[in-house]
Amino acid sequence: MTAALAAEAATHWNGTLTRLLRDRENVVYEMALPQGRAALRLHRQGYQSGAAIGSELWWCDALARAGVPVPAALPSRDGELLVTLSTGRHASAIAWLEGEALGEAGVPFARPLRQTLDLHQALGALLRQLHRVTDGLTLPEGFSRPRWDRDGLVGETPFWGRFWDHPAASPDQRAVLIRARDALRMRLADTLDTGLIHADVLRENVLVNGRSVSLIDFDDSGFGFRLYDLGTVLSQNLYEPAYPDIRDALMAGYGTADREMVEAFTLARTLASVGWTMPRLAADDPIHRSHLARAVMCAERVLARP
Known part of the structure; x- marks a missing residue:
């Protein structure tokens, strides 16, 4: 179920799932995009509202633009930072950061x-x-x-x-x-x-x-x-x-x-x-x-x- 939902989410960024990174409160996949690697997140339902997740993405994007080493938010093919999937679950994508x-x-x-x-x-x-x-x-x-x-x-x-x-x-x-x-x-x-x-x-x-x-x-x-x-x-x-x-x-x-x-x-x-x-x-x-x-x-x- 989660894998199918992640595959659905990846289409909004024209991405291809490469591996599961974390399956906890949020489910996180590595995703290949035409411009490089990214992290795809399926946000846990019932924890943060859509408005709160959107605010988080705005903040991270503003920090990244100012040179702070945090992941920038990546807009979907429709220009949205946050996508609502068929089940009502939210998904977002962020830029890949190197490191261990x-x-x-x-x-x-x-x-x-x-x-x-x-x-x-x-x-x-x-x-x-x-x-x-x-x-x-x-x-x-x-x-x-x-x-x-x-x-x-x-x-x-x-x-x-x-x-x-x-x-x-x-x-x-x-x-x-x-x-x-x-x-x-x-x-x-x-x-x-x-x-x-x-x-x-x-x-x-x-x-x-x-x-x-x-x-x-x-x-x-x-x-x-x-x-x-x-x-x-x-x-x-x-x-x-x-x-x-x-x-x-x-x-x-x-x-x-x-x-x-x-x-x-x-x-x-x-x-x-x-x-x-x-x-x-x-x-x-x-x-x-x-x-x-x-x-x-x-x-x-x-x-x-x-």
């Missing part, structure tokens, strides 16, 4: 430490560039993206769910999650730098090409705290022996010395990820417990600081 993923979730970095630190400094600089260029854009009327603000992260109904109600959490874990939630509600202030953010800067979404990095998969992007992008990066590095050095390299590249808030947003991401698991993974998936353990570990460490 920075790493895999849960897998220690195999690169030499110096190279790992240099890449995280480059990633921090890229996030700074992305935020600064975005601040110079005039968003079109009707621009719509989710909100990763205080309510979206630790309000009564966070965007990814009430993480403190996770059914696999023990009473002690739930108590820590609630304490972390309440602490972040106090710390996250409207005076912090906010704007459009990627919101999902995971290793698999960072492509490495030599010493350069680029950023893909803006599916979760939205309006939120800028340092949340750094916290998302660091949430996957908490078990790395060189975590403090990775954190400091990322912060140096971004140009911030606010370690306390970067750590707070790292905690915010680990909490949000617990909420993410609930409607998406089978009840017996081990990721539930590993995400809970990581969030509790991060919370106990962050909350222990004065």
